[in-house]
Amino acid sequence: MATPCWRTAGSLEGSLGKPDAISESLVWATPYILGGLAVSLAFKAGLFNIGAEGQIAVGALTAVFVGYAVVLPWPLHLLAAVAAGVLGGAAWGFIPGALKARTGAHEVITTIMLNYVAIQVTSWLLSGPMKDPSPLVVVAQTPKVPESAWLPVLVEPYRLHAGFLLALLAAVAVWLLLTRTTVGFAIATVGANPNAARYAGISVAQTMVLTMSLAGGLAGLAGTGEVLGLNRYHTPGFSVGYGFDAIAVALLGRSHPLGLIPAALLFGALRSGATRMQFLSQIPIDVISIIQALILIFVAAPEIVRWLYRLRAPREETRPQLAAHWAEGG
């Protein structure tokens, strides 16, 4: 089906056309960067973090709780709420990490289960114990977070908030961690070959627990940014699908902490552009998922491009196989 080029204009205009459109793209990219980091970091240690979804949800929950229930002056309150969000996510990542390290329970099962637990607990808390007590509020949502715990908006009057800067900082921090520190070396070694790591005196168990906790913390920060930077309250279901998109971002960025920034920006632009495209040209928003899938195929499969253009394969190619870790220690 051929689409006239003017019809796709809505997408470009919606994602890159005007300052507010750029702002929206970056707003979308923020949780993608952090979620992508959470998935990538775990990949580096040979772990499958399918649990970014749950870690984002719990991070949002703990951050918003400290946000509305605690009274503190501005910088302290924000710091406390962000710390709570990161710790909440980290705790949710620690559980599968510790279970894997101590008992060998497959992290794919435990993270999926924890996603469901997080979603259900959120749904219960927001419609019960954490619900806004105001009689005017009938839907399940928390009270508003006071301004003292807001992640500040970067450029008025747009929605882009400081969470985006935190995401960029986090990416650089993860990159430094992996390339410049012994902890990062341990993570990469465990990911490359757990047995070799063991012989080299690296504690595989400790490294796994630490990696999953850090990954959870990053995802928790993603949830924190959404509640303290965007809505300033919490409703169930706002982050549905972020964890899955995060996996796609991590794959597109080849699990490189800096490489996934452009991947997250691309997905962010696609997502924010999709809304406008649907409005302007009646192209359903779902097309974006199809485009995402095609991008992934062509990025991940140099073989296809070579086959299409009849190119010869380079003599030696190192091909990172994420899937080969599937069975390790399961």
Added chain:
Amino acid sequence: MPIEVVVGMLAIAGSRATPLVLGALSGVKSERAGVVNIAIEGTMLAGTFAGFLIGVYTGSLLLAVIGAVLVGALMALLNAVLSIRFLVDQIISGTVISILAVGVTGYCNRQLFMTGAPPGQAVLPPIRLPGLADLPVLGRILFEHKAITFAAMLLVITVHVVLFHAAWGLRLRAVGEHPLVAETVGLSVFRMRYTAVVLAGMLAGLGGAYFTLGSVPHFEPLMTNGRGFIALAAMIFGKWTPLGSWGAALLFGVAEALPVTLQIQGINVPFQLVGLLPYVLTIVVLPGLIARAHPPAAIGVPYVKR
């Protein structure tokens, strides 16, 4: 709880477990041949929509089920071509399938059904197996279900027998454990893997059909709602065996049936908390109950002929 309530709950559990059983079997089939199957969710979703679409336009439930199975096979074929022919990382190809299924089903649903009232269609009628269904207790739990649920039970046994008591299953497992050796003794690793992945897709497609043909007569975007991943968990829980996966899937079926039952009984507890009990239970029990599972040795590694 009175016994009828428990029996009723287990009957619901058996029904709700159907897509999980089929999804888990799909995983077993593919992964035993050495191909990671995280495409279950997407394949299922495609089957769900295909079943609905064909059911609406042809009015035939049989054609709808067959269509769902064939579309499942088609999705799996794409997965196979990507991961076996083009050596795409199997995690990536599975993710591609899942994203693609969300996009394609969402797009078609919006284009075809979003204007005006969603068309309804019939769902499969429950079948009472004569004689067996009248057994006390067991009759209602095991022998009074939709055809897809009976098919799932039969398929569990079939896959078990084929995998562990037939030459073809031995070959399949050889390809998943040590493809080079399998190739050396004259098996075609490529052909075995293609076959296994496509069969796996058919199982997942059938599982998807449960949602629109066995459960409710309409389609919603993202209707499978993570069931494919729960099925994957059931497969790992069941140590990559059909029977073990069945047991695990039934456990998750109980998880889904419990809140429904409590609601019917008018017992007032937060349904979200009851609903998550079995998931928590899995996390708590899994490490103690199950020793380290042994997945197929060559899983996740694309085979390159030398």
